[in-house]
Amino acid sequence: MQEKEKGLNRRQFIKWSVGAVGLAAALTTPLLPVINQARSAGSSPETPAKEAPAQPDKKKRAWCMIIDLKKCEGCVTIGAPPQCTMACINGHFTPKGQQWIQVFQVELSNGGKFFMPTPCYQCENAPCVNVCPVAATYHNEDGLVLIDHDRCIGCRFCMAACPYQRRFFNWTVPELPPEAAFAEYSPLYPVPARKGTVIKCMFCGHLLHDGKLPLCVAGCPMKALYMGDFDSDMATNGAEVVPLRQFLKENDAYRYKEALGTQPRVWYLPGHGQAFGRTTDDPREFKTPVWSWGGDGFEPRPGIWPWGKEIK
Template identity: 50%
Template sequence: MPIAFPAAEGHVRAAPGKARQWAMVIDLRKCDGCKECTLACQTEHALPKSFEWIKVFEVKDSQGGKYFMPRPCFQCENAPCLRVCPTGATFRDEEGVVLVDQVDKCIGCRMCMEHPVPQIKGTVGKCMFCVHRTDDGKLPACVEACAMEALYIGDLVEDVATNGNETVRLSTFLKENDAFRYKEDLGTGPRVYYIAGHGQLLDN
């Protein structure tokens, strides 16, 4: 089932020096687990149902309650999946997005998948923060699709983030809401921030 997909080949960014540094904020207080983000992603990238580049987990908390946690690729600044790639097919573009060159280089060894990178397709594909859309000034498909406005795409350089409706100053927003990064202690430098709310543990 070969799926053509505007991947990383020859991915060239706009004017140098003005590169953005993409980040995402996910407000767990708002997420209701509808999975519209996953569906929109699968439509955008023409993925079969079992490929969830943004996956929504239902988590039971210690109080017996539950919450939802959408997980895209964290676009780690020190990405372990990138280090283990034998051919250099996995790389970071100058805006900090980890991409896989499925067109030429990826041999499908799946060494990167021993680190949390989703999916097989002869080659490995992954969440790419919809660089083809952000290049055109559009929101990533999942952010656009989120009816709860729980997903924010942001730029660390300009210190700004938006969920499509509301635009916030990124650093202040993160600080005021005690944002955390998942498994930050692994030292991979994730570019995805979570805002906890309903009894979620801050230290997970």
């Protein structure tokens, strides 16, 4: 009796399993290309930046920036605010008051001044990375100094440590244009900015591996900014490609506050915009950047007195 039942079950089992395998095969055949595609996409860099940074070319890079001060004339010839800063503001919806790449007017010791665009220097020996208590700011494998805004506790120790004051804090919920809400956040593209966290330039890490130039480099009308890669020993400003090391050597490149030992990844080629005929005592006025959306970036905040109205 038991034997009989068992045999029956076995027969049934074989029947069912053959049927199931057949059915599965029939169903999956049309799906295979889709699954394969998904799988390849999974291993490819389209996954969120936290697991693996977006690197379609799968190469490690050693990014650097070269700023040719001979060509930088603070955009006074076009009578506009510095276009690198403007491209950065509009591309990253940087909260008002935050110039991730800021153009300073530096006084020369013999009178006159030159313009110095200052992005985050992405230092190799970065004081900010050293002091972060929770590893929210870190080096990625391309040498960029990034901030994980899901991790940052807002102690601002990194800002105290940065000798270049290239870090900014979102003191309140930043006022942003509506389209900022659609941005997909990653440490390589920290948009939209989050309240209570530190934020800064990240060399447009979201663009680099796609073969695109950072917004400031692409936005510079004078082609004064170069993006370089020490690994392939090349740099470009979008108009020309130069051999990186040779270019630095021939143009007396220097790094800002080299003596601090922070080893910045930004090189300057000395100058004062002479490539476009600017002299050091050029009277034309530098225009400060403007934001196309309202407020001063920190609103609303409580009034000066506890009983007063909040400042809008």
